[in-house]
Amino acid sequence: MEIFDIWPPALLLVSAVIGLLVGSFLNVVAFRIPVMMELSWRRDLAEIDKHPFEPPPQAKQGPFNLLWPPSGCPSCGAAIAPQHNIPVLSYLWLRGRCASCGSKVSPRYPVVETLVAALSIGVAWSFGPSLQLVAALGLTWTLVALTLIDLDHQLLPDSLTLPLLWSGIVLSLFSFDGAPLFVDLRSSVIGAVVGYLSLWSLYQLWKLATGIEAMGYGDFKLLGALGAWLGWQLLPIVILISAAAGALVGISLMLLSGKSLRTAIPFGPYLAAAGWIALLFGEDITRWYLDLWCPACSVWFAAIH
Numbered sequence: 461m462e463i464f465d466i467w468p469p470a471l472l473l474v475s476a477v478i479g480l481l482v483g484s485f486l487n488v489v490a491f492r493i494p495v496m497m498e499l500s501w502r503r504d505l506a507e508i509d510k511h512p513f514e515p516p517p518q519a520k521q522g523p524f525n526l527l528w529p530p531s532g533c534p535s536c537g538a539a540i541a542p543q544h545n546i547p548v549l550s551y552l553w554l555r556g557r558c559a560s561c562g563s564k565v566s567p568r569y570p571v572v573e574t575l576v577a578a579l580s581i582g583v584a585w586s587f588g589p590s591l592q593l594v595a596a597l598g599l600t601w602t603l604v605a606l607t608l609i610d611l612d613h614q615l616l617p618d619s620l621t622l623p624l625l626w627s628g629i630v631l632s633l634f635s636f637d638g639a640p641l642f643v644d645l646r647s648s649v650i651g652a653v654v655g656y657l658s659l660w661s662l663y664q665l666w667k668l669a670t671g672i673e674a675m676g677y678g679d680f681k682l683l684g685a686l687g688a689w690l691g692w693q694l695l696p697i698v699i700l701i702s703a704a705a706g707a708l709v710g711i712s713l714m715l716l717s718g719k720s721l722r723t724a725i726p727f728g729p730y731l732a733a734a735g736w737i738a739l740l741f742g743e744d745i746t747r748w749y750l751d752l753w754c755p756a757c758s759v760w761f762a763a764i765h
Contacts, residue, residue: 471584475597479580480547482601483573490572490608492526493617499524535563547573576604579736586740591636596739599624599689603732606682610728616678621685625652628688643691651687655695656680679727686735694742701734702727 506512521529531540538560544550551570558565579600587593602624610616631641632648643651659680666674687695710725738745 471589472581475580475584476577478597479577480573482580483576483604484545484547484569486576486601486605486608487569487572488531489526489605490612492524493605493619494609494613494615495524496526497615497617497619533558533560533563533565536561547577572604572608576601579604582740592641595631595641598627599739600736603736607729607732610678610726614676614724614726616676616682616728618678618681621678621681625681625685625688628652628685632688642689643693647691647693648688651690651692651695652684653687654692655687655698656684658695658699659683675727679731682728682731682735686731686738690735690738690742694738694746697742697746698731698734698738701737702730705733706730 523529531545532538533540535558538558541559544554544559548570551565551567554565556565556567557563580597583596583600584593587596602620606616606620609620628642629645629648629652632643632645634641642648657680659675660677663673663675663680666672683695683698686698690698706725706727709730713725
C-alpha cells in the first residue's frame with residue numbers, strides 16, 4: 461500500500477492491468493452464463509416431461525461452467541494458447557484473427573477488455589487505495605457482466621443480481637475509520653426495498669394501463685441491488701439518469717428505424733451505467749442539482765448522507 465502513497469500512478473496502472481484481465485474473463489462470463497441457464501432449464505424440463513435430456517450445442521462435449529472447457533475459437537473450436545490470450549495485445553498481434561483457422565474474431569473482446577480497464581482506472585482514481593476500492597471494483601465488474609448479458613439476451617440473471625443485492629447489504633454492516641464503507645445498514649435496506657418496489661410498481665401500473673410488459677423482474681432486482689449499495693438517497697439520480705438515457709435511445713430508435721412502443725429494449729445497461737455514475741459522482745450531482753433548484757433541500761441531503 462505504501463507504494464501507492466509514494467507513487468499514486470502505480471495504483472492506476474495496477475487497476476488497469478487487473479481491469480484488462482478481468483475484462484477478458486467477463487467476456488467468458490457474458491457468453492457462458494446464458495448457456496449455463498439454458499442447460500439448467502433443459503435439464504429441469506426434461507425431468508418434468510420425462511424426456512431425454514438434450515444439452516445445448518455448446519455443452520455437448522462435457523462439463524460446461526465458467527472455468528471449463530478452456531476458451532476456444534468460436535469458429536473452429538481450437539483451444540486458445542496462453543500467448544494468444546493476452547488481453548488486447550494478442551488481438552492486435554493476430555490482427556483480429558484466430559491463430560488456428562484465420563477466421564475473424566469479434567472486436568467486442570478487446571473493446572470490453574479496454575472498457576473494463578478504463579472503468580477500473582476511474583474507480584481507483586475516485587476511491588484511492590482502500591477497502592472501498594476493492595468493493596467498488598467488484599460492483600463495477602458485475603455491472604459490466606450484467607450489461608453484456610442483457611444486451612445479448614435481454615436477461616439479468618439471478619446468479620448475478622441476487623449476490624449483488626445481498627453483498628450490498630452485508631457491506632453496510634461494516635465500517636472503515638468509523639464510517640460505513642458506502643452507506644449504513646438502514647439506508648442500504650431501505651434502498652434495496654425502495655429500488656425493487658419502485659420499478660415493480662411502475663411495471664404493474666404500465667401493464668394495467670397498456671397491457672404491455674415494459675420491464676422484466678431482473679430490472680427490479682438490479683435497481684434493488686443498486687439501492688443496497690448506494691442507499692435510498694442516491695436512487696433518484698439513478699432512476700433519472702437511466703430513465704432519461706432509455707427514453708432518448710427508445711425515441712431515437714422509433715424515429716430512425718420505425719420501431720414501435722412494443723419493441724423490447726434492454727433497460728439493464730442504462731441502470732448499470734446510471735448506478736456506476738452514482739457510485740462515483742452521485743453525491744456531487746445530487747448536491748449540484750439541489751443547490752440549483754432547492755438550496756434548503758441540499759442542506760437536508762448533506763445531513764442525511
